[in-house]
Amino acid sequence: MLQILALLGTIGAFDYSVTSSPAETKAHEIIPTHIELCTVGPQYYAFELVTTKNIPGTGLATGQVQASVSGNSPFSVQLAPDGSYAYDLHVSLQRMRAPLQGNLVAWVTTTEIDRIERMGTLDANLQASGRVSWNKYIVVVTLESSDDPHQEQWAGPIVMRGMSRSGMMHTMVGHGALQEENCAAYGYGN
Amino acid sequence: MMMSGGWRMVPMDMNMPMLPGLEGAVPVVGPFMPGTMIDPATLPEARPSLVVPLSNMDTLDISVSMVRRTIAGHEMIMFGYNGQYPGPLIQAPQNATIIVRVKNEIEMPTTIHWHGIRIDNRFDGVPGLTQEAIGRDETFTYEVRVPDAGMYWYHPHVREDVQQDLGLYGNLLVTSPDPNYYGPAHREEIFVLDDILIDDQGALPWGEESPTHALMGRFGNVMMVNGKTDHQMEVRQGEVVRFHLTNVANSRTFNVTFGNAAMKVVASDVSRFEREQLVTSIVIAPAERYVVDVRFDKPGEVAIANTIQAINHFRGEFYPHVDTLSLVTVSDQNADSEVSMAFETLREHSDVVREVRPLREHFGREPDHELVTTVRVQNLHQSIVLSMESDTLYAAPMEWNDAMPMMNWLSTADEVTWILEDVTTGAQNDEIDWSFQVGDIVKMRIHNKPDSFHPMNHPIHIHGQRFLVASIDGVENQNLVWKDTAILPVGSTMDVLVEMSNPGEWMMHCHIAEHLHAGMMFSFTVNDQAP
Numbered sequence: 001m002l003q004i005l006a007l008l009g010t011i012g013a014f015d016y017s018v019t020s021s022p023a024e025t026k027a028h029e030i031i032p033t034h035i036e037l038c039t040v041g042p043q044y045y046a047f048e049l050v051t052t053k054n055i056p057g058t059g060l061a062t063g064q065v066q067a068s069v070s071g072n073s074p075f076s077v078q079l080a081p082d083g084s085y086a087y088d089l090h091v092s093l094q095r096m097r098a099p100l101q102g103n104l105v106a107w108v109t110t111t112e113i114d115r116i117e118r119m120g121t122l123d124a125n126l127q128a129s130g131r132v133s134w135n136k137y138i139v140v141v142t143l144e145s146s147d148d149p150h151q152e153q154w155a156g157p158i159v160m161r162g163m164s165r166s167g168m169m170h171t172m173v174g175h176g177a178l179q180e181e182n183c184a185a186y187g188y189g190n
Numbered sequence: 191m192m193m194s195g196g197w198r199m200v201p202m203d204m205n206m207p208m209l210p211g212l213e214g215a216v217p218v219v220g221p222f223m224p225g226t227m228i229d230p231a232t233l234p235e236a237r238p239s240l241v242v243p244l245s246n247m248d249t250l251d252i253s254v255s256m257v258r259r260t261i262a263g264h265e266m267i268m269f270g271y272n273g274q275y276p277g278p279l280i281q282a283p284q285n286a287t288i289i290v291r292v293k294n295e296i297e298m299p300t301t302i303h304w305h306g307i308r309i310d311n312r313f314d315g316v317p318g319l320t321q322e323a324i325g326r327d328e329t330f331t332y333e334v335r336v337p338d339a340g341m342y343w344y345h346p347h348v349r350e351d352v353q354q355d356l357g358l359y360g361n362l363l364v365t366s367p368d369p370n371y372y373g374p375a376h377r378e379e380i381f382v383l384d385d386i387l388i389d390d391q392g393a394l395p396w397g398e399e400s401p402t403h404a405l406m407g408r409f410g411n412v413m414m415v416n417g418k419t420d421h422q423m424e425v426r427q428g429e430v431v432r433f434h435l436t437n438v439a440n441s442r443t444f445n446v447t448f449g450n451a452a453m454k455v456v457a458s459d460v461s462r463f464e465r466e467q468l469v470t471s472i473v474i475a476p477a478e479r480y481v482v483d484v485r486f487d488k489p490g491e492v493a494i495a496n497t498i499q500a501i502n503h504f505r506g507e508f509y510p511h512v513d514t515l516s517l518v519t520v521s522d523q524n525a526d527s528e529v530s531m532a533f534e535t536l537r538e539h540s541d542v543v544r545e546v547r548p549l550r551e552h553f554g555r556e557p558d559h560e561l562v563t564t565v566r567v568q569n570l571h572q573s574i575v576l577s578m579e580s581d582t583l584y585a586a587p588m589e590w591n592d593a594m595p596m597m598n599w600l601s602t603a604d605e606v607t608w609i610l611e612d613v614t615t616g617a618q619n620d621e622i623d624w625s626f627q628v629g630d631i632v633k634m635r636i637h638n639k640p641d642s643f644h645p646m647n648h649p650i651h652i653h654g655q656r657f658l659v660a661s662i663d664g665v666e667n668q669n670l671v672w673k674d675t676a677i678l679p680v681g682s683t684m685d686v687l688v689e690m691s692n693p694g695e696w697m698m699h700c701h702i703a704e705h706l707h708a709g710m711m712f713s714f715t716v717n718d719q720a721p
């Protein structure tokens with residue numbers, strides 16, 4: 001088992017170790033008794049983050065992204081100057097261990113991954129907040145050696161990822177009446 | 191293209207092909223065009239809106255009649271208030287009562303609803319509830335008391351999908367006695383935003399017995415400001431223009447942008463905001479109003495535009511779309527700098543802050559009533575049902591464009607029922623029976639169900655009262671303003687606090703004209719004395 005973990009440890013941009021000490025494990029584990037559901041923002045536009053299982057301790061991890069309209073918006077929706085939807089995002093992870101080394105960082109990127117923005121480092125409760133103003137987007141959580149707020153794109157391994165509900169808007173052919181697309185392949189829950 | 195029953199094919203975006211099985215299909219209702227037996231040349235040409243300042247107890251006569259108009263090169267028979275487009279801009283001082291005698295000279299019964307005014311119930315203009323509709327050659331006299339300063343509007347409450355679309359709308363500007371009610375501006379402009387659906391022969395017919403476009407509402411393909419398709423204006427460098435925006439479209443929500451000009455939102459339906467706020471655009475749904483100050487800093491041309499991310503369902507993508515509403519030429523001549531500088535100050539409206547403060551204590555409590563919005567369809571064309579049901583994995587918060595023109599056109603109020611449902615009782619639309627007392631602060635929670643046959647945003651309008659949007663999806667509103675209409679996006683939950691200040695029988699409904707006529711309405715009672 002430890003050999004496999006060591007092998008996985010080389011996938012990232014840096015090496016990290018996993019302790020088998022019960023005391024240390026307890027100190028870094030955050031395993032809530034229930035999976036948190038979205039409490040803010042429209043449930044419909046919330047989405048799940050799916051583990052890559054690339055990082056030890058994340059095999060059972062779950063995560064959610066809540067997307068809400070800022071209370072400062074004078075309108076019921078919030079738009080970017082080009083008319084794209086803008087949301088306040090809140091990322092939360094559960095059922096995983098905080099890394100012994102490095103930082104979990106949340107990013108938001110377009111579905112083409114041609115633009116990436118750093119949301120921020122997850123806090124001790126494995127949560128982070130940020131904003132997005134793209135109509136379709138992917139939220140990615142990576143394990144980074146750096147905690148540089150100016151980092152332009154991720155360098156470490158992807159820990160969790162999920163696509164905005166708007167990403168489910170494919171062509172009508174893709175979702176034809178007699179066809180069921182395997183959306184799980186895109187990282188959706190179902 | 192002529193089709194059966196006198197219908198013409200709805201204009202289609204060639205990027206969105208017609209569904210198989212819909213070739214030759216037409217709505218199940220007949221087509222309606224005004225004045226079909228009349229030579230347009232015999233009708234008076236409509237004139238631009240005139241300003242009508244009125245004092246307390248002054249009387250204005252309004253005739254509702256057919257007019258001749260030319261839009262985008264097409265001469266058409268339309269309707270007008272006093273032969274004008276929009277109708278006369280009525281100005282009245284706050285707390286005045288004005289008398290408006292309305293004579294109906296069109297072929298349909300009509301009324302006038304004084305939108306947003308906390309009016310005496312008898313004059314609210316709802317046929318069957320507050321008055322009988324005004325038949326042809328009949329008159330009705332409205333006494334309109336205007337208790338709140340701001341921009342309001344008037345329109346029919348009979349087949350709005352037809353009459354409003356044909357030009358029956360106008361503004362009512364209620365002026366405050368406070369000369370500093372708004373901050374300094376060099377000038378003011380009225381912008382009545384509308385769209386109309388036309389093809390190469392002019393306006394597409396409306397539904398005779400009931401509305402077409404019942405699924406999404408009738409989106410136009412030609413944009414208008416104050417009834418014009420080529421609106422232009424000239425300003426000086428640094429000039430601050432106060433725009434009074436009103437959306438009178440049947441269904442379209444506009445996202446109004448002013449290029450890179452600095453802009454701040456000042457007021458909305460029934461009051462000013464607690465605080466002026468810098469914004470980059472104004473999202474304005476049907477029936478909403480916004481007051482926005484815009485400063486044009488750089489010489490050149492600025493396009494005032496509807497800037498949206500439209501949806502192409504067939505390609506499954508968003509795409510940017512911009513319609514120019516007005517072209518502003520900014521000269522290099524400098525405007526008075528004192529006013530330009532004053533724009534920088536974001537004013538707090540302390541009287542609004544004081545007035546809404548007591549209502550904040552209601553934000554955290556459970557709602558008094560809960561509503562959900564949904565839709566039921568029956569006997570729709572099978573191709574429409576199949577394609578709609580297969581495209582249900584994502585519904586956008588807002589429909590900015592008609593992304594399915596033919597399916598939408600073919601759906602009528604005979605086949606589509608839009609629903610407001612009381613969560614507690616299960617009562618729907620006119621089955622809902624709510625009763626309140628004057629002085630009640632009623633918290634309503636309204637949820638727009640995303641898993642219905644065709645979820646869509648709804649501009650929810652409450653007659654005769656004013657309300658606050660306390661929160662959207664649990665996020666408290668930080669800058670309150672009194673409203674009479676507010677957008678409920680798909681999937682969202684909106685908490686509103688309604689101040690029951692005005693006794694009578696009042697309507698609550700979606701202000702997408704086709705949704706209203708497809709059932710999405712009910713009335714409630716406000717008693718002025720305990721029973």
